[in-house]
Amino acid sequence: MDYKKLALSEKLNIIRAGVLGANDGIIGGAGVILGMTGATTNNAVVFVAGIAEMLAVAFSMASGEFVSVSSQKDTEKAVVAKAETLLATQPSTVHDEIAIHYEKRGADPRLAARVADDLMKKDALVHYVQIKYGIVVGKYLSPAHALIASFIASISGGIWPLLSVILLPESLKVIGTILATLWALFLTGWLSAWAGRAPRMPAILRNIVTGVLTMAFTYWLGTLLQ
Known part of the structure; x- marks a missing residue:
């Protein structure tokens, strides 16, 4: 797959699926790990819960994206x-709808009718569907692209909080998970904005704020189960 050669709609489909998958993997993983850390000090339990959650989210997001885009x-x-x-x-009827489309955009009625005449002579279906529904005939969104993007992004995002549990000592697990999650959220926001050529800061802030709120809430719930 050559990303640069894809249509804008397909690029947006991949970015959307990737961001959703990454955010679910990051926030879901951090939420489960922090919740379990708040409830127990058993590292094996926390690790197994983190692995199970990461894989469950990745497969769930990927299958959901495939079904949705299909x-x-x-x-x-x-x-x-x-x-x-x-x-x-x-x-x-098609001719009249095309003419009305251009009239509504400021064209003289006679000019709009001539444009409709020309479009009806060549690729009428392509022009009509794009004008009326915004669909490009033959260039539909790919369920496979959404599935792959979501799965890879979910695993890539969820691995950060999990690594903090594996690599850090007990005294640093909570703060380490928080920092690893914030870094992953920052990276996801930056990459999604870069891929879509959008402003970086709003995407980054959205990711970080929602991540912080989720981590705080799930950790609090975990402490209630102690």
Whole structure:
């Protein structure tokens, strides 16, 4: 897969799935680990819970993305098929809708009609579907791309809080998990903004704020179970 050659909609699909997967992996992993740390000092229990959560989230997010994007793709294909039928049975209706589209955007009615005439002569279905529904015929979102992006991002994000449990001594596990999680959230926000050519700071702040709130809440719940 050459990311640079993908359409914008497909790039956004990959970024969206990756960000969701990474955030779930990071925040879910940190939440479980901190919750378990607040409830028990048994390192083996905390580690097993972290591994189980990381894999469960990764597979859950990946399968959810695959099903969700597959449903969207099926809907887009159904819309195109409906438009194709309309074009074959009521071409004048399609022509009028195209003309009205350009009229609403400021074109003179006669000019809008001429544009509709030209578009009806070549790739009418492509133009009509894109104008009316914003769908590019033949270029649908890929469920496989969403699945892979979500799974890899979820594992990549969830491994950070887990590593802090494995590598750090008991006295530093909580603060280490928090710092590792904040770093992972920072990295996810920065990478998603970079990939989508969006402002970095809002994406980073969103990730960090939601992560801090989640960690604080889950750790508090864990202490209640002691």
